[in-house]
Amino acid sequence: MTNLVSGRQCNGAGPTNGVKNTPLPLWAVLPGLVYIVVIDLLMVTGMIGFVPWLVQTWSLVLLVLPWVTLLVLRQSPSALGYTLDRMLAEFGWGMVAGGVWRGLSMGFNLWWQGGWTNIGWGVGYWLGGVVLVPLVEETFFRGYLGRALAPRVGRWPAIIIQAVLFSLHPGHWAQGYLHLVSIFIFGLMTGWLVEKRGSIWAAWGAHGFANVLPGIMRIFV
Numbered sequence: 001m002t003n004l005v006s007g008r009q010c011n012g013a014g015p016t017n018g019v020k021n022t023p024l025p026l027w028a029v030l031p032g033l034v035y036i037v038v039i040d041l042l043m044v045t046g047m048i049g050f051v052p053w054l055v056q057t058w059s060l061v062l063l064v065l066p067w068v069t070l071l072v073l074r075q076s077p078s079a080l081g082y083t084l085d086r087m088l089a090e091f092g093w094g095m096v097a098g099g100v101w102r103g104l105s106m107g108f109n110l111w112w113q114g115g116w117t118n119i120g121w122g123v124g125y126w127l128g129g130v131v132l133v134p135l136v137e138e139t140f141f142r143g144y145l146g147r148a149l150a151p152r153v154g155r156w157p158a159i160i161i162q163a164v165l166f167s168l169h170p171g172h173w174a175q176g177y178l179h180l181v182s183i184f185i186f187g188l189m190t191g192w193l194v195e196k197r198g199s200i201w202a203a204w205g206a207h208g209f210a211n212v213l214p215g216i217m218r219i220f221v
Helices: 026-044 052-073 087-113 126-153 155-167 177-197 201-220
Strands: none
Touching: 026 052, 026 126, 026 155, 052 126, 087 177, 087 201, 126 155, 126 177, 126 201, 155 177, 177 201
16 A cells, blocks of 8 residues: 555546546445445444444444555555645645534534533543544545545535435434434535545544534633
């Protein structure tokens, strides 16, 4: 597997700096697509309940599968949207988008439920919120699934499909219907960011900042 490459490209657009930033072929992500569909269906239909160690095990598979696929196919991480070109700038733009989404989500929850203690998700581990969760979820749903689906089904159908699968993930489904709407919108936003910017770092920035913003707010409120 080669290193991260420089060069930004949206699906269907030409590469910059002569570097090809091609997503994985659809057949290569079918194991992951089938896997997440089955897991989501088991959770939604109530065939399995929310069991923390099971969710952690499933998430481990989501973490490993994209990188194993790259190794087997001898592909660069750029196939998942990991590029060096404008990495910090893309991360920063993502933070802005994630902050806007989280702010709206927090405001809605404040209006609906009342009280700052009910706003957003608890932030127990800052490193997990900024690094581990985006690493697992952005890589799998946006870089692995979304980018592979787009050339075959179209940009927006791919964004919607990955957002639905992302929303129904057991860890999200367990949060209840009210939060599912917000999570689905977040999935649409980050999927659009990856497609629009041609880089997964924008989605990383959005996800990481959205995760820790409630904790930052609690420091000052």
